[in-house]
Amino acid sequence: MISAQDFCALLADHGFSLASGVPCSHFGGPIAHLSTQPGRYVPAPNEGSALAVAAGAALGGRRAYVMLQNSGLGNLINPLTSLVMTYQLPILTFTSLRGWPDPATDEPQHAVMGPATPGLLDSIHTPHYTLYAKDGPDEFSLILEQAEKDLAEQRAPFVLVERGAIGKAAAANDPHREGLAAAEAIRVVVATTPQAAVIATTGYTGRDTFAVADSPRNFYMQGSMGHASSLGLGVALTHPERTVVILDGDGALLMHLGALSMIGHAAPANLIHVVLDNRIHESTGGQATTSATTSFPDMALAAGYASAVTCDSEDAVRSAMAQAQAVPGPHLINVKTLPRTGTIPPRATNALSTLDIRDRFQDSLRQ
Incomplete structure (x- = not known):
């Protein structure tokens, strides 16, 4: 090393x-x-x-x-x-x-x-x-x-x-000091949309979703970072009768920001795009993203989203989710989340194969 x-x-x-x-x-x-x-x-x-x-x-x-x-x-x-x-x-x-x-x-x-x-x-x-x-x-x-x-x-x-070839060092970052735990934000979002199809981005977001709100209606992405929003758009356009919730991360969204314009142009009325913004790439060691100097709500509105808000409390998230379901979308809800503490939950594929995740999600869309 x-x-x-x-x-x-x-x-x-x-x-x-x-x-x-x-x-x-x-x-x-x-x-x-x-x-x-x-x-x-x-x-x-x-x-x-x-x-x-x-x-x-x-x-x-x-x-x-x-x-x-x-x-x-x-x-x-x-x-x-x-x-x-x-x-x-x-x-x-x-x-x-x-x-x-x-x-x-x-x-x-x-x-x-x-x-x-x-x-x-x-x-x-x-x-x-x-x-x-x-x-x-x-x-x-x-x-x-x-x-x-x-x-x-x-x-x-x-x-x-190769893994282990280079040593580690303490990450320099500036995470949010106020906000809510990502797992709690996910719990509130899923609880307020019990029949929605949920696309959970890769990394800790998918792990948290599996831990606190697992359902056959959830699709857990493994890899393909930055593509949750595009995947969610495809599902939303195919099933306009079903609310589709995207659980995204700030680093993932930044990776392919052009998806905001694509979603705004397609204007799926049934899409709710939730961004869990902790300002860091948490699953790779806490390196800073550039979200501290980026306004996702402003960008979403400029791209054609019907609404976009920022939340930093459970009540605010609950209210934003209710409003998003009351009028046609697409809607973006940016949630300020805190760095995770304690034990990180296992990934969904510890219990389910990728084909299990695919099959049960597809079955749920047919119901």
Whole structure:
């Protein structure tokens, strides 16, 4: 293992002065360390944006690197192949190896991408190296020396990072100091819409929903971060007779904000979009999102939502849910939530298979 501080220091020694990325627990240490130094790290909403930031830095003459989870590698392929590789911009990318080498040791959403990651990079002729958990600063230095040769040839090498290869550091963030527990917010939302179809985003939101309000009417997303709102829109358009509630997170919504405009344009009257905003990527280590400088209600209204409000108490959530069901939507309810404390509930797939979740949800829609 290499410490987060040594990881960042060695990259700085090679002239890398800027990083961007999307949080992954594998990179929680470096992100936390860099976030304490203004101007060193740009928290990106998605992996493609992170790579584009690094590409812009490269165009401007600055060395930048990217950190991401391999589950989001698909978001990065377009700018990698059509921007970075086409314009031969020398950028170094670090991606975690979730679901590798044995997919059974990780969460189910990593089962496909884990084993496929090296081959995917091979298929587009991208050089890559692996940093193992047993490796230390010396091994990492050798990898950087190899990567430097690729960069000198205006290529974009990847370093694949095994779980435990990089040490941790305390996250720098600014979560809400006032609000309510996410689990309580979920409990209120589901209780006020007992017949609704519920789409719960990946991460701790799905875990909390399964723990406090499990129902066959709930669809628990495993992975595909940022797509709960689009999935919910598809369900709402297919079943206009059924109220559809999306339980989203601030980090997830930021990842694909364009969905707000799509929902506003489609104008599903039966859709209620609930955003649990705690200002952090909690399931990957508490790294800050950019929601502190973003108004989701203002954005939703500008995108065409029928209404949008912010709540910070159970009574306010209960009232907002009642109002949302009284008039046609779509509606957005932004809930200020507090960082979780205590034991985190297990994910739904500890008790149900992904096909169980799919089948019972589909059965509920037929009733």
